[in-house]
Amino acid sequence: MTVTGVAGEERHDFTKAESKQIRQRSLRLLRSLLHPVRGTLWLTMAVVLVSTLAQVAGPALIAYGIDRGLPALVEGEWMPVAFAGFAYLFTGVVGAFLIAWYIRLAARISQAVLIDLRTRIFLHTQKLSLEFHESYTSGRIISRQTSDLDAIRELLDEGVNALVRGTLYMGFTGIALVLLDPVSGLVLAGSILPLALLTRWFQQRSQRLFRRSRTASANLIVQFVETMTGIRAVQAFRTERRNRKEFGRLVEDYRDVNARVIQLFGIYDPGLILIGNVTVAVVLLVGGLRVIDGQLEIGVLLAALLYTRRFFDPLEDMAMFYNGYQSAASALEKISGVLEEDPSVPDPRDPVDLWKADGRVRFEGVEFAYTPERMVLPRFDLDIPAGQTIALVGSTGAGKSTLAKLIARFYDPSDGVVELDGVDLRRLHPKDLRRAIVMVTQEAYLFSGSVADNIRLGKPDATPEEIIAAAKAVGAHEFIEGLPSGYDTDVNKRGGRVSAGQRQLISFARAFLADPAVLILDEATSSLDIPSERAVQEGLQTLLADRTAVIIAHRLSTVAIADRVLVMEHGRIVEDGAPAELIGGSGRFAKLHAAWRDSLV
Incomplete structure (x- = not known):
């Protein structure tokens, strides 16, 4: 039994080999949780794919309506404008319907995974031997069932939605922009490098902070639970003042970690906005000059601006996903550590029955x-x-x-x-x-x-x-x-x-x-x-x-x-x-x- 290994997961200074093992263990757990709902998962992916395509089609339909429909309407031909309008309305309705369906499917997957995981934790910790429970405090067990599962729930309910839809939306938007206007696509491609550098900088610093945040949160829960559990001893020995100092220290640590996380977002979010606005401005400038020269149509320029602006829209939500992802990944690591524990007193493989014992x-x-x-x-x-x-x-x-x-x-x-x-x-x-x-x-x-x-x-x-x-x-x-x-x-x-x-x-x-x-x-x-x-x-x-x-x-x-x-x-x-x-x-x-x-x- 490796109780000390589980206790060690409260650290955040793992070696590369330890970190790799923990990630592999967490991935095994995640695969086992998703396997029973794989059919619903594939259906959900198909729904979100089609709904994203419907959303991305909007600016291209607007460009068609402006550049083809308006000139035709001037000449008395209303079909192109009507087609663009009805197509835009149709894609909007289909997109909204599919998004609603996707939310229900995602919620079904989320609840199935959480029920499975919560049940596993409960049943497994019951089977673990007394040695484990004498080493692993009740506060930490409660933290696995509360704050850690809440972090995973938030990721499944909101974070995955932001990641999957955001990634597909950015990918389809970029492809649509390149197909619509390759020059604007090149301008957008030029923003990828500073965007990647900023995101990488954010990831490197936030990963450590989010892990520390989860640990600080778990320490708070442990301190609270153990104090309340032992309240008679606390009051009998008048340790309230000492407990207040200790709890205050943990609260301060939790606050400081979260303050540093907020500072990171205070740099990352404005950085995203700056890169996005600069990119839109360059697309507008380059496109405007080309419109004057007759190289680009007005509708295409408008669609290019919409695509460029929309390309950056999911990034802030995806940054928030990274926040939730780090918290959930840290939580999953701790939970997988508990579930990987083997009882030091295992059940026999070929048990011997003793229906009536004499007692020798x-x-x-x-x-x-x-x-x-x-x-x-x-x-x-x-x-x-x-x-x-x-x-x-x-x-x-x-x-x-x-x-x-x-x-x-x-x-x-x-x-x-x-x-x-x-x-x-x-x-x-x-x-x-x-x-x-x-x-x-x-x-x-x-x-x-x-x-x-x-x-x-x-x-x-x-x-x-x-x-x-x-x-x-x-x-x-x-x-x-x-x-x-x-x-x-x-x-x-x-x-x-x-x-x-x-x-x-x-x-x-x-x-x-x-x-x-x-x-x-x-x-x-x-x-x-x-x-x-x-x-x-x-x-x-x-x-x-x-x-x-x-x-x-x-x-x-x-x-x-x-x-x-x-x-x-x-x-x-x-x-x-x-x-x-x-x-x-x-x-x-x-x-x-x-x-x-x-x-x-």
Whole structure:
């Protein structure tokens, strides 16, 4: 897994090789997004091609009407003028109709691409392993789904329209001018060099600034989201002033980058206007002299002026397209980086089914390191018989939570095998794994919805009676009944209507309703007060019967319900035995228990 690679995309100082790889990755993603709508895409291109031709025909028809229709009308022949008028009207109507059709087709493509991309991000980030989510902040994920997708939407809705129609319009206009009056075409060709130099200058400077602008915008979103997510810690530690300074710095950086972008446009836009006006003036001067000499007709000169002026009209919109393109390209790079991430815990290619697990867990020669320099479990062996309740105790950083995450397969071992009923977890079918092993962590997360909905998460088809029975088993029924709407009470995001201890009880009910073969409690009683903890322990003794349980707790009162205690230090088991046996000894657990008992006194 290359989480550091994704994080690195917040930089804007890539090497040429890195930039090439990122562009190729983004193009692959773009092709995959456009492939399902390729039929509509080809139709859209045909529509915009015909509509542009209809628009470009206008000045030539005006020239025909002036140079051929007016002299004929003087002689009493009205057909040429009528033809020019009706043809001009027809091309205008057809052009307007096709443009309206094009806008609808482009919107259809845009929405299809965005829905596909938004769904991909959501589904893929769900599948990515815990390692990714512990490295890639929630603010950055939200930025991918919000500001980055908005940038792509703006490009698809407006930018591509400006580019495609603008490019075709300029190309057809230039061709029409050359066919109508080659001399005026040469004058227009003379403006291409300064126009190209100005555009190149703009591109070189704007590319870096637009990338910085996207990064600055993402940093703002990350700072805001993380501050609001951790608002309790912010207010508890009075970090508002420090956060204000940091957010102010990010706002200033964002403003400065955008100010420099505006300065670029302040040079580029007037430059375009200047080149266009000079070109029109030269065409008028040269054409006027030729009209006086009889070398050029008035209608052709008027059409040449119209074509020259119109040639420069799309350039400003195309410059704005470049703005949107840079933002969207930067956004697509970041999104493609997320979508290219492979889960560090991949699903097996040929999964082994385990419809009914007994719950025997075995570690054989397991080594695990978060990084090469951070070895957590050095050569670890452990056998947990089915139905046994073990308690893991030890100092912080001893490896207890890592052991639990390996059992739940949030991580895979760097070496060795973790088995459930003799099946390597890496080969076990994901559905069977999630059904057989459930982990309740210290953070009891509740989703928006009712209390019953949150408990039902452990068994989506559970009946109200089963939900109530699970709540009663863990001692949650009484407080749930006291809520405004009982089990139908909306807990709001993160359980705003219930306390931390009550959230933990609801998460217990959710886990017990799932009825796993292996239940892992990682500091799961830390949010409970003493009476609540005793009530839960009574429920645990009943509900943990006939299932394998791994309990990680600093409160040694929780250890009392365990059949076996494992004391860990530096990733190794230093003591292993029944609670009463270890308490009666003189080892590490006996000292911990004595210190805990003295603290109660």
